[in-house]
Amino acid sequence: MIKNKFFIKINSIDNVGSVIEPGGIKAGTKISDDIMTIEYIPYAHKISLKSFKKGEEIIRYGETIGYAREIIPKGSWISEDKVELPQAPKLDELPVATKVPEPLPPLEGYTFLGYRNADGSVGTKNILGIMTSVQCVEGVLNVAVERIRQELLPKYPNVDGVMPINHNYGCGVAIDAPEAKIPIRTLRNIATHPNFGGELLLVSLGCEKLIPNKYLSDVEEENIIVLQKEHGFEMMVDIIIKKAQQCLERLNKRTREVCPASDLIVGLQCGGSDAFSGVTANPAVGYAADLLVRAGATVLFSEVTEVRDGVHHLAPRVINQEVGQKLKKEIAWYDNYLNRGGVDRNANPTPGNKAGGLANVVEKSLGSIAKSGSTAIVDVLSPGEKAKKKGLIFAATPASDFVCGTCQLASGITLQIFTTGRGTPYGLSMIPVIKVSSNTELAKRWNDLIDIDAGEIVTGEATIEDVGWELFKLILKIASGKKKAWADYWGIKNALCLFNPAPIT
């Protein structure tokens, strides 16, 4: 990283820099010995460090993020309209498992206080989850849950909360469509999440397509409440409350115990990214991911459209050909899915990403995959599939924050790290979410929402390693219930959002 007062350059071969001067750089400013700005360049945006001919490669992160659409003089603002999108890496030409990283030295002795379950999994919260098999029941369930919160929860102080697992699936959907397996698998795996402690109530309507015993077969018959069998609304609410109380009795007996850090399953995600996300927050998270992997934990990174253009960096890191084939299959599936809908992976970047200095999905991707750190990729998961291995895993989910979060929950994450540059007040009630800002301005403005500021990496007050270690230690503390992430402190809860690429009927 090369840095002066005005800009940083990430890789020595980069021919653009990113503005770090908070108010941007005025036209006519001498920013280095031989570069004078010829126009205003906003904060976080790219400045040309050389003169570009039309079609010449624009390089950031040591990679071609695009081609100059016109002549770009030295000292210009390289706004997104000047950058031609490159082709995505071709999947059939990807080198697979060619540079599998050697394991890093193990990190021993790190522990947290978790809730150990009968099946060996370990939770970070102690929640009563009430699954639903169809959206039709949620109106009744929500009334019951409100009463459980007010009337029952105060009697069970060891229980962190009650959560209706509401969703828009279950009926009015093409349940036999080839892709219906995605939302069904997601729901089935959420139902058995470690934070529900092996207890699970299920509220069913009785005529829905998502028949509980067929699709959610882990639920015992006595824990399924079928509304169509009940005699009216009041009896429905009563039976839900009664069954909930039986679960709460058992959940309340659970206590936290010392567990090795290897029992953690941590999900990584970013949302509202800016041009510093790939320089500060994501590399710091990558460092923490390496620490977690060294401690034996499972770490999931995701967001297919945000790794698509960096997949040539990932494929060599997968542990073997089999995992490599799975990676290619998932990426190809998504290419096809987008194509079917008349778009491509460049539908990903948001107006906020662009305002934050990200010219296109290539630049966004190269920053995004920094979250994955440097270890070998031991597995690839389809959306909503349960993680079964220790180490770094690519969970091939959409990049949409709420959809990615829901898929990662199904994969079993018990804590999530969420990096943001523009800022999003995101929270999942099932698990703690630690929010990492890519810039100090956001961390200050949202001081009661951002848990860790990685912006100091730009200002030089902290290194990637510093922030990585700080985050690793905060993960253990928050997973132990010793401290609350801001989202939990305020009770910020985003709804679950299933990924259903199959038709509705």
Place this chain on the structure above:
Amino acid sequence: MIKNKFFIKINSIDNVGSVIEPGGIKAGTKISDDIMTIEYIPYAHKISLKSFKKGEEIIRYGETIGYAREIIPKGSWISEDKVELPQAPKLDELPVATKVPEPLPPLEGYTFLGYRNADGSVGTKNILGIMTSVQCVEGVLNVAVERIRQELLPKYPNVDGVMPINHNYGCGVAIDAPEAKIPIRTLRNIATHPNFGGELLLVSLGCEKLIPNKYLSDVEEENIIVLQKEHGFEMMVDIIIKKAQQCLERLNKRTREVCPASDLIVGLQCGGSDAFSGVTANPAVGYAADLLVRAGATVLFSEVTEVRDGVHHLAPRVINQEVGQKLKKEIAWYDNYLNRGGVDRNANPTPGNKAGGLANVVEKSLGSIAKSGSTAIVDVLSPGEKAKKKGLIFAATPASDFVCGTCQLASGITLQIFTTGRGTPYGLSMIPVIKVSSNTELAKRWNDLIDIDAGEIVTGEATIEDVGWELFKLILKIASGKKKAWADYWGIKNALCLFNPAPIT
């Protein structure tokens, strides 16, 4: 309708009957002069009134609902596995506007007490709606709304409630995809629903794809709260509450006034249908729909997959060629949408429909379209499009209850009639939902959820006309706020669910 103690036959040419004996009919029961049951036949299921050769037409509602898959002796149970699905009517062969019904005699003097808006629309409730431009903000908004409910609403007794318009759209979506117009239009039209009284707050994140001023342009700048501009969580909640209070002040001054029934926009929907839905509840609703149309109101019926196989009855009823082309276009779009996902319209029926005696989507459709009554179809709407005409309109939405409901809300319905046979405790908080049961058993079992029982039409205690008039009068009463539908009485609220056929990213 031909009926005895054991079964009913709807059309004189039908060669099957539907069992009306609540416990079903035992094997060896003589059910008419020349028919003896040869096996047990469950309640609501079909009995063969003749012997069928393999491939012979099975006729109900005077229509071929399928072909005998095997030899079916007289007195058998015609279970779904014995019925071969017919081809759907071919769209290019449909006779369009060939039997446009003459207008029925106008029905004058019927009124209700509604909230008249500046734009001429009339609401049935007085609600503060708080729109969101992206799911990211809902965690913060929900905390604010809870405080508004507890701290502010008691001071504004004329306001019926506050509703966060949460949804899973806004970012992480392919906003330029051709089909993105559907969810965007739906949100834009929900934002200006008559029951929000012209007031609308909008909570935006600031970096989302669904830019408020671009896509939801009816919202004034001062009513848009951008979370990324606020200094932390507490300020976000404070500003939402402050802005909400300003709206509540104005909403609280609204009063109901006498409005002609022609100011009503009523949506029709069914969910959890059984074989009696098409004999009792739906025809009674169809009769009420005729009364509403005669009174000058707007009536919407929907659910493409449930009219697909009855479209040859609808196309002749459309008012002109233009509306006919729109009907064909919408149906063809849906055929293609299902096909792209690897399914067809027979993905519609649910296990509950089948347990309720509906063999396939043809039989379900013929029952479903009975809701539309007998008047001319004056317009066809794309999903989420606003209704602009008086009279009977086909709103081409999915059949999924929560998706259809959301689309109809966008189309502007201010009250919904929901028919059900198996039972669903469905409610929309934006508008009253009147639930009509197709059978008395359900009405009795769910006596605190079903608003009107149409089951008496089978037992002979009431006629279709009786129940139709009863429903028409109940609509006026509930629209006037003089009585609450059960769903509103208990506070049963199903979440909005947007129809988004475009990819997520």
